[in-house]
Amino acid sequence: xxxxxxxxxxxxxxxxxxxxxxxxxxxxxxxxxxxxxxxxxxxxxxxxxxxxxxxxxxxxxxxxxxxxxxxxxxxxxxxxxxxxxxxxxxxxxxxxxxxxxxxxxxxxxxxxxxxxxxxxxxxxxxxxxxxxxxxxxxxxxxxxxxxxxxxxxxxxxxxxxxxxxxxxxxxxxxxxxxxxxxxxxxxxxxxxxxxxxxxxxxxxxxxxxxxxxx
Amino acid sequence: xxxxxxxxxxxxxxxxxxxxxxxxxxxxxxxxxxxxxxxxxxxxxxxxxxxxxxxxxxxxxxxxxxxxxxxxxxxxxxxxxxxxxxxxxxxxxxxxxxxxxxxxxxxxxxxxxxxxxxxxxxxxxxxxxxxxxxxxxxxxxxxxxxxxxxxxxxxxxxxxxxxxxxxxxxxxxxxxxxxxxxxxxxxxxxxxxxxxxxxxxxxxxxxxxxxxxxxx
Numbered sequence: 006x007x008x009x010x011x012x013x014x015x016x017x018x019x020x021x022x023x024x025x026x027x028x029x030x031x032x033x034x035x036x037x038x039x040x041x042x043x044x045x046x047x048x049x050x051x052x053x054x055x056x057x058x059x060x061x062x063x064x065x066x067x068x069x070x071x072x073x074x075x076x077x078x079x080x081x082x083x084x085x086x087x088x089x090x091x092x093x094x095x096x097x098x099x100x101x102x103x104x105x106x107x108x109x110x111x112x113x114x115x116x117x118x119x120x121x122x123x124x125x126x127x128x129x130x131x132x133x134x135x136x137x138x139x140x141x142x143x144x145x146x147x148x149x150x151x152x153x154x155x156x157x158x159x160x161x162x163x164x165x166x167x168x169x170x171x172x173x174x175x176x177x178x179x180x181x182x183x184x185x186x187x188x189x190x191x192x193x194x195x196x197x198x199x200x201x202x203x204x205x206x207x208x209x210x211x212x213x214x215x216x217x218x219x
Numbered sequence: 220x221x222x223x224x225x226x227x228x229x230x231x232x233x234x235x236x237x238x239x240x241x242x243x244x245x246x247x248x249x250x251x252x253x254x255x256x257x258x259x260x261x262x263x264x265x266x267x268x269x270x271x272x273x274x275x276x277x278x279x280x281x282x283x284x285x286x287x288x289x290x291x292x293x294x295x296x297x298x299x300x301x302x303x304x305x306x307x308x309x310x311x312x313x314x315x316x317x318x319x320x321x322x323x324x325x326x327x328x329x330x331x332x333x334x335x336x337x338x339x340x341x342x343x344x345x346x347x348x349x350x351x352x353x354x355x356x357x358x359x360x361x362x363x364x365x366x367x368x369x370x371x372x373x374x375x376x377x378x379x380x381x382x383x384x385x386x387x388x389x390x391x392x393x394x395x396x397x398x399x400x401x402x403x404x405x406x407x408x409x410x411x412x413x414x415x416x417x418x419x420x421x422x423x424x425x426x427x428x429x430x431x432x433x434x435x
Contacts, residue, residue: 061308061309063305063309065292065303067294067301067303067314067328068273068292068294068301070273070434072275072290072292072305072434073434074307074309088308090307093275093277093432093433093434094290094307094432096288096307098308109279109288110277169332170310170331190309190310192310192311194314194328194329196311198308198310
């Protein structure tokens with residue numbers, strides 16, 4: 006065998022190992038990604054409202070302990086979000102159409118997310134985390150996996166601002182409900198934020214007042 | 220003779236007045252310089268105790284009118300203090316390590332583009348340098364404050380006088396002043412046995428307020 010061919014074979018072998026290594030543990034690639042995307046898109050379009058509690062875990066490589074925050078969120082179509090931390094801090098993000106309001110322990114600040122790119126991206130990410138609404142988002146490219154219980158979408162940001170902050174986003178869907186069970190925001194230095202949702206209620210009545218600061 | 224007598228009377232009045240003025244100023248002086256050896260017996264000044272391992276602070280920053288909030292986490296290792304600030308939603312603003320090295324005490328592991336400017340980097344380094352005082356480093360002077368149980372430690376770094384006001388029993392620092400063009404004041408209150416409950420930093424148009432919170 007010629008040295009070039011041997012080198013190519015060795016390289017192919019290592020690339021194959023690397024690609025295989027990228028498949029998350031316990032998952033296999035989804036063959037029919039078009040069907041999966043259709044399923045997620047249909048579920049997102051059927052979701053008129055959502056309410057759930059969440060636990061947010063911050064994992065930092067420099068420390069053993071995990072920082073935990075707890076809270077709840079509400080969503081109502083088209084673009085109304087209440088993302089509220091209840092412990093260990095009181096901090097609420099309200100998004101109503103393009104208005105972005107933060108209540109930081111009683112101190113209220115208001116922003117227009119259309120004129121602030123960072124807030125617009127946070128708005129998009131929250132909606133994505135809640136609905137799994139990423140299929141037509143040009144800011145991300147995706148790889149899709151599944152196991153017996155879950156679907157997994159691994160999204161890589163394409164936007165320069167997001168690329169500096171995030172390596173990728175992993176969204177885990179419960180196969181039985183198609184609801185988002187967990188979202189993992191992975192940073193370039195391998196630190197990550199994991200948000201686990203529980204007590205999820207879909208298409209229930211939520212008053213508009215929930216998206217306004219009282 | 221009359222002239223000599225009046226000069227003597229005048230001199231006598233002058234000395235009396237001088238003594239009165241000196242005694243008044245002497246009484247109102249709040250500080251007495253004392254020998255460092257006398258203070259060996261009392262606690263060394265500190266913000267975090269030797270047994271402090273980690274602490275979480277809710278943090279509000281005002282940087283020239285731009286507000287920033289989040290959580291600041293202090294994590295002590297054998298030779299350093301790692302300080303990480305996160306937004307409430309978990310995104311990292313900075314990750315800085317303060318090590319026991321006089322020449323290069325800071326390792327910046329990460330700094331968000333949002334904060335990567337001279338004003339902020341000076342203020343955060345200055346804040347950490349002041350609160351992470353090395354008690355083993357000899358001070359220039361130690362003084363006894365008028366308030367019972369309080370001491371003052373002073374040191375000069377690059378022409379700036381840094382004053383630490385601290386409790387002689389616990390060593391906990393209640394106030395830090397830095398003189399010079401970048402005049403700074405830090406007020407530390409609500410101490411538990413490991414660390415302060417509140418830290419209020421002010422330097423020109425930059426201020427931080429840190430409030431300790433219990434981890435989940």
